[in-house]
Amino acid sequence: MRGSPVRAHSLNGCFRHRNLEKIVFLSTFAQKTTAMQSSGKRHIIKGLALLMFIVFAVFYFYGYNRYFVLCYHEQMQLFRFDSLYFRSCVSQPGGLTKYFGAFLTQFYYCPLAGSLIIASVAGAVVLLFNAILQTWGDTLKLFFVPFIPAILLMMAFVSIYFDMASALGLLLALVGFRIYISLCKGNRYFAGPLLFAILYFTAAGSALLFAMLIIIHELFARNFSFIFLLLWFVLLPRIAWHTIYTVPVREAFFALTPLNDPFITVANIMLWLSAPVLYFLWRLIAHQVMRWNVAVWKISILNMLITFSAMICGAWLIYDVKVETLYGMIFETQYNNPGKVVSLCESYPAKNRLACYFTNLALAQSGTMADSMFHYQQTGISGLFLDRDLTYFPVWYSGEVYYHLGMMLVAEQNALEAMIGSPKEPNTQTMQRLVYTNILRRDSLTADKYLKFFEHSLTYRQWAKKQRDNLKSAMLDSTFRLPHLPKPVRSRDFFIDYQNPDRTLIRLLSDNPHHRIAFEYLMAYYMLLKDLERMRWCLDTFYDNMDYPSGFPVHYEEALLVYKSLMKAGDDFYMQYPVSQATRARYNSYIQAYLSAQGNKSKTGLLQKKFGDTYWYYLHFVEPSTLQKNDEKNRY
Numbered sequence: 001m002r003g004s005p006v007r008a009h010s011l012n013g014c015f016r017h018r019n020l021e022k023i024v025f026l027s028t029f030a031q032k033t034t035a036m037q038s039s040g041k042r043h044i045i046k047g048l049a050l051l052m053f054i055v056f057a058v059f060y061f062y063g064y065n066r067y068f069v070l071c072y073h074e075q076m077q078l079f080r081f082d083s084l085y086f087r088s089c090v091s092q093p094g095g096l097t098k099y100f101g102a103f104l105t106q107f108y109y110c111p112l113a114g115s116l117i118i119a120s121v122a123g124a125v126v127l128l129f130n131a132i133l134q135t136w137g138d139t140l141k142l143f144f145v146p147f148i149p150a151i152l153l154m155m156a157f158v159s160i161y162f163d164m165a166s167a168l169g170l171l172l173a174l175v176g177f178r179i180y181i182s183l184c185k186g187n188r189y190f191a192g193p194l195l196f197a198i199l200y201f202t203a204a205g206s207a208l209l210f211a212m213l214i215i216i217h218e219l220f221a222r223n224f225s226f227i228f229l230l231l232w233f234v235l236l237p238r239i240a241w242h243t244i245y246t247v248p249v250r251e252a253f254f255a256l257t258p259l260n261d262p263f264i265t266v267a268n269i270m271l272w273l274s275a276p277v278l279y280f281l282w283r284l285i286a287h288q289v290m291r292w293n294v295a296v297w298k299i300s301i302l303n304m305l306i307t308f309s310a311m312i313c314g315a316w317l318i319y320d321v322k323v324e325t326l327y328g329m330i331f332e333t334q335y336n337n338p339g340k341v342v343s344l345c346e347s348y349p350a351k352n353r354l355a356c357y358f359t360n361l362a363l364a365q366s367g368t369m370a371d372s373m374f375h376y377q378q379t380g381i382s383g384l385f386l387d388r389d390l391t392y393f394p395v396w397y398s399g400e401v402y403y404h405l406g407m408m409l410v411a412e413q414n415a416l417e418a419m420i421g422s423p424k425e426p427n428t429q430t431m432q433r434l435v436y437t438n439i440l441r442r443d444s445l446t447a448d449k450y451l452k453f454f455e456h457s458l459t460y461r462q463w464a465k466k467q468r469d470n471l472k473s474a475m476l477d478s479t480f481r482l483p484h485l486p487k488p489v490r491s492r493d494f495f496i497d498y499q500n501p502d503r504t505l506i507r508l509l510s511d512n513p514h515h516r517i518a519f520e521y522l523m524a525y526y527m528l529l530k531d532l533e534r535m536r537w538c539l540d541t542f543y544d545n546m547d548y549p550s551g552f553p554v555h556y557e558e559a560l561l562v563y564k565s566l567m568k569a570g571d572d573f574y575m576q577y578p579v580s581q582a583t584r585a586r587y588n589s590y591i592q593a594y595l596s597a598q599g600n601k602s603k604t605g606l607l608q609k610k611f612g613d614t615y616w617y618y619l620h621f622v623e624p625s626t627l628q629k630n631d632e633k634n635r636y
Contacts, residue, residue: 045300046143049307050126053147056308057119057154058112060315065158066111067327068320069118073163074108075331075429076422080456088425093237093245093255094169094204101165109459118157121167122150128174129275135181137286141299144306145278151310152271155318161261162268169206169256172199174275177213185223193232200236204255208233212276220283267318322350329358333400334429336484338362345376354397356383360524361401369520370553375613380624381501381528384521388498392421396430402496403433405508405518406489410496412437426453428460439471440481440488447471489515501525502534513545523556530619532563539577557583558615590616 061069079085079102089099108114130146133139139146153170156162176195183191192214199207211233218224241252254260258268292299325348332340341362348355356379363369363376386398399414412434419430431450438447448471454464473480481487491511497503505522509515519542526535539556552560557579564573590611597603604621611617 043140045304046140049143049147049304050123053126053150053307053311054119054123056311056315057122058115060115060154061118061157062111062115064315064319065324067331068160068324069157070108070111070114071331072160072327073105074114076424076427077102077105078426078428078431078453078457078460079103079106080453081458082456085456091245093240093247093252094165094202094206096201097168097172097203097206097256098165101163101168104168105164106457106459117164118154118167121164121171122153124171125150125153125174128171128178129278132174132178132181132279133282133286136283137290141289141292141294142303144303144310145282147307148278148310149271149274151314152267152274154311155267155314156265156271158318158320159265159268161263161265166256166268169203170209170271170275172203173206173209173213176207176210177217180210180214181217185221192229196229196233197236200240205253205257205260208254208257209272209275213279216276216280216283322348322352325349326352326355326358329355329362330397333358333361334433336365338365342366351377351379353379353382353386357386357397358400360384361404364517364520365404367516369517369524370548370555372613373524373555374615374618378528378618378622378624380622381525382624384525384528385498385501390417390421392418392423395421399433401521403437404486405521406486406512406515407491407508408437408441408488412441435467436482436485439467439474440485442474442478444471444475489518509542513542514547516546519543519546527555527559527615528618528624532559532566535559536563551578551580554583555615558587561587562616562619586611586614587616590614594620 086099089095089102092098104117105114107117126146126149129149130139130143133146149170153167157167176199180188180191180195196207196211199210211229214229237253238249241247241249245252247255251260258264258272261268325344328344329341329348332338332344339362341358345355345359345362356377359376360369360373360383363373385401386394388394388398395414396418399411399418402414403411415430415433415437419426419434422430431453435447435450435454438444438450447467451464451467451471454460454467457464470482489508489512491508502522502525505518505525508518509522512518519538522538522542523535526532526538539560560577560579561583563569564577567573590607593603593607593610594616597607608617608621
């Protein structure tokens with residue numbers, strides 16, 4: 001039997017069968033290994049894309065939106081660790097999200113930290129939305145899709161009406177929906193209303209985004225029980241509005257959504273609708289995408305190109321260099337950096353009364369206004385004093401000039417009115433000014449009241465401690481003053497004639513004869529009005545009290561030469577007003593160039609290039625009323 005052919009045949013068959021199994025196993029293993037390697041490569045590429053996106057977002061906000069996004073939002077609030085602040089937040093729809101959003105926003109004080117926080121939140125949206133889409137199909141072949149809401153989120157942040165609370169509301173809505181779809185059908189009947197209630201009382205209107213995603217999900221599941229949920233989605237905000245919140249009904253339904261913003265922007269609407277629209281489209285195409293058989297490197301390159309093209313286009317579309325530069329000038333003025341303000345003005349790409357206003361103020365602070373004022377765009381007297389308008393920004397901005405003129409009562413009034421009209425809450429910007437004005441006025445009780453707010457803050461605690469020391473020194477020594485703050489002035493009458501600011505300046509100079517900034521502002525006021533007779537009166541009345549070691553400033557010499565020509569005065573004019581020979585020679589050159597440029601556009605352009613930094617050019621070619629009318633859309 002041992003050597004029988006039947007036995008040998010059966011053994012050979014067994015070996016062949018085992019070899020065949022081994023071959024099949026090895027083939028299958030090789031295929032799985034190849035698939036895993038391919039998937040692993042795609043995961044690495046997808047992770048690299050996420051890392052590059054976060055780096056790009058950090059660079060974008062830190063380098064290009066530091067003032068408009070980070071500094072603005074940080075200054076428009078003052079997060080405090082006290083029960084009063086917490087209660088004031090949670091008494092509003094979406095209060096918890098607002099509270100934690102304000103907690104994160106306080107770290108914008110360090111621009112790099114603020115950029116990292118925004119980029120991290122955007123990255124979390126990518127990961128979370130990818131996890132939602134992944135439940136219905138592998139997103140590796142179209143991994144650019146989860147980046148779309150994050151890119152729109154990055155764009156939405158470049159808005160004064162979109163803050164960290166709105167971003168956290170979006171994130172919480174996605175978290176709630178991810179939990180919902182992970183549950184079995186039976187549990188979802190109870191989880192849906194419960195999750196909606198939790199989200200509503202946590203993130204207010206963001207719960208409606210969660211509801212939209214549920215409706216889309218249940219439509220694809222052909223489960224029409226969501227119809228009963230719709231009633232709950234409508235009733236809960238209405239009940240909360242009647243029983244809990246004392247806010248307008250629109251805010252009760254739509255807080256933390258674009259529908260509650262004073263001005264609805266396209267980027268915000270696109271962000272809010274992107275998650276449900278993309279989820280709907282993904283459910284339609286997910287199965288077809290799974291069948292695609294495309295090389296890893298091809299599909300990865302395509303996804304990377306789409307992702308980075310969308311990032312760059314989104315950043316380019318939403319970035320506004322004028323707004324960023326303007327807010328930079330506002331911020332640096334507040335922190336007494338006139339050199340930076342002037343530097344930013346030089347890069348400002350358009351004419352704007354607010355840019356002109358802060359530039360003139362910076363020139364006056366640095367003592368160069370009388371020599372270089374007309375080196376920059378001028379919009380008439382609107383570039384010296386802003387229109388009076390009882391809303392936050394005009395009130396706050398218009399108070400800057402009175403603060404730097406040393407009129408502390410007027411500056412304090414403007415800061416108080418701005419704080420009351422603040423679009424969010426009593427904020428860092430206004431309360432810091434109130435601390436300074438009351439230290440300068442030696443009002444210890446009022447200064448103490450505002451310092452207590454800052455002492456409950458994390459980022460301003462040390463600043464508050466320093467100001468307490470300054471307050472003590474000011475109360476003990478009447479001559480004590482802080483070098484970085486304006487010097488307070490005294491006046492018998494602080495009534496402000498906003499329609500005729502020159503009257504205020506004249507009263508200020510009468511009581512403070514050596515007030516150089518007030519003098520230069522009064523001179524600039526008459527020169528911008530092209531009132532040379534009043535300009536000469538101002539010069540005769542107040543100039544001798546000013547300390548100009550090198551004689552008349554250049555722009556005053558230019559105005560005096562025009563006045564001499566109009567009055568047809570003789571050379572004895574120079575006995576009273578010793579205008580330099582250099583300015584006289586340049587004026588003669590200007591007159592010749594001006595006469596030859598009449599009716600010749602090319603020569604007019606050359607005239608501007610050569611003499612555009614003079615008062616003479618402003619006098620002949622700049623019409624302030626036209627500039628002001630054209631600039632109405634860019635007032636504030």
